[in-house]
Amino acid sequence: MSLEPDALSADNHRTCTPTQRRGGAFIERQGRTLIDFSANDYLGLSTHPELAQVMAEAALEYGTGSTGSRLVSGDRAITHHLEAELAASMGAESALVFNSGYQMNVSLIPAIVGKGDLVIADKFVHASLIDGIRLSGAKLLRYRHNDMGHLEARLQSAKHSFSRVLIVTESVFSMEGDSAPISELIALKSMYNCELLIDEAHAWGVFGPNGMGLIAKEGVQNQCDYITATFGKSAGSAGAFVACSKERKNQLINTCRGFIYSTALPLPVIAVNRAALTKIKSMNCERETLIQTADQIRNTLSTAGFQTRGNSPIIPIILGENRTVLEAQSKLALAGCNVIAMRPPTVPDGEARLRIVITTHHTQAHIQTLIEAL
Numbered sequence: 001m002s003l004e005p006d007a008l009s010a011d012n013h014r015t016c017t018p019t020q021r022r023g024g025a026f027i028e029r030q031g032r033t034l035i036d037f038s039a040n041d042y043l044g045l046s047t048h049p050e051l052a053q054v055m056a057e058a059a060l061e062y063g064t065g066s067t068g069s070r071l072v073s074g075d076r077a078i079t080h081h082l083e084a085e086l087a088a089s090m091g092a093e094s095a096l097v098f099n100s101g102y103q104m105n106v107s108l109i110p111a112i113v114g115k116g117d118l119v120i121a122d123k124f125v126h127a128s129l130i131d132g133i134r135l136s137g138a139k140l141l142r143y144r145h146n147d148m149g150h151l152e153a154r155l156q157s158a159k160h161s162f163s164r165v166l167i168v169t170e171s172v173f174s175m176e177g178d179s180a181p182i183s184e185l186i187a188l189k190s191m192y193n194c195e196l197l198i199d200e201a202h203a204w205g206v207f208g209p210n211g212m213g214l215i216a217k218e219g220v221q222n223q224c225d226y227i228t229a230t231f232g233k234s235a236g237s238a239g240a241f242v243a244c245s246k247e248r249k250n251q252l253i254n255t256c257r258g259f260i261y262s263t264a265l266p267l268p269v270i271a272v273n274r275a276a277l278t279k280i281k282s283m284n285c286e287r288e289t290l291i292q293t294a295d296q297i298r299n300t301l302s303t304a305g306f307q308t309r310g311n312s313p314i315i316p317i318i319l320g321e322n323r324t325v326l327e328a329q330s331k332l333a334l335a336g337c338n339v340i341a342m343r344p345p346t347v348p349d350g351e352a353r354l355r356i357v358i359t360t361h362h363t364q365a366h367i368q369t370l371i372e373a374l
């Protein structure tokens with residue numbers, strides 16, 4: 001079955017034209033229009049007409065490019081406004097904008113730690129964090145996913161050998177859809193006097209007061225040294241930021257190679273990120289519905305015997321073998337649903353899975369189509 005955009009039911013809150021909607025809940029694959037359950041566009045902002053308008057107007061006002069690195073010609077008042085708004089929204093002293101989450105993570109970590117230091121990271125952290133740690137030259141130890149006992153054992157055994165230790169985790173894990181125990185991480189960080197970096201890529205926009213993430217939900221922003229997030233997911237745009245102290249920001253500006261040696265984001269992207277931040281903060285109602293809908297789907301699937309995980313709009317269904325998950329992906333595509341099969345090394349061996357992502361674009365009709373197809 002292949003759904004056309006006009007099949008959108010009335011309960012979709014969007015009022016875009018059909019062309020705009022096509023990019024929202026739908027995706028073109030091999031000449032067919034499928035309902036998309038793969039995009040990280042949790043709040044549907046990538047096709048929001050007001051944001052598209054902001055971007056178009058900003059392109060006419062500022063031009064299309066930033067013309068250079070922030071340290072050369074790419075620094076403008078609008079970027080400082082965005083950083084001030086992010087800092088205030090995150091309850092942090094300051095914020096620094098990067099071109100993407102990947103670029104930020106690979107350059108941020110080498111600016112924090114180096115040879116002779118230790119990084120202890122959750123076993124399931126994103127490739128960009130691992131690449132940043134490798135690039136830093138620091139020693140890397142992993143702890144079992146969300147296992148605070150294992151993290152503490154690692155901290156205990158390392159405390160006399162390393163003067164600088166950085167704990168790295170995500171708050172919502174991209175392949176598991178589950179969340180890290182933030183308050184326990186904060187407690188361990190302060191007990192062992194080390195630094196903590198939490199990547200909120202998949203939580204920012206979705207959780208916490210005004211969507212400002214799981215750390216804000218716990219009210220411990222000023223106890224986490226580096227809070228990072230990307231505009232590529234809930235904001236529906238591009239770019240990323242770290243929220244941290246003023247002192248740390250100043251140090252990053254002068255040491256982060258990905259910040260220093262790359263052309264800054266186009267100013268229309270900065271403009272749309274400011275508008276997306278305002279929009280995200282106003283969407284508490286949509287966030288609540290999104291989480292409830294994802295929980296209901298998870299319950300329906302586990303009642304039907306599927307092995308699901310998580311507590312976020314990311315719903316993995318663990319199928320085990322690569323062949324099984326690829327067959328499931330093809331079956332879903334034939335039924336009109338685009339769901340991506342995630343296989344090792346992106347996920348652990350023997351844990352190949354379908355990764356279903358629910359967004360505010362999805363209607364009950366879309367979800368029904370997915371559940372029937374599974």
Ligand SMILES: Cc1ncc(COP(=O)(O)O)c(C=O)c1O
Pocket residue numbers: 100101102103105126128170174199201202230231232239240
């Ligand atoms: C946890 C995490 N951090 C960082 C990134 C990279 O962000 P970006 O897509 O903005 O490069 C991703 C992307 O999937 C991610 O899942």
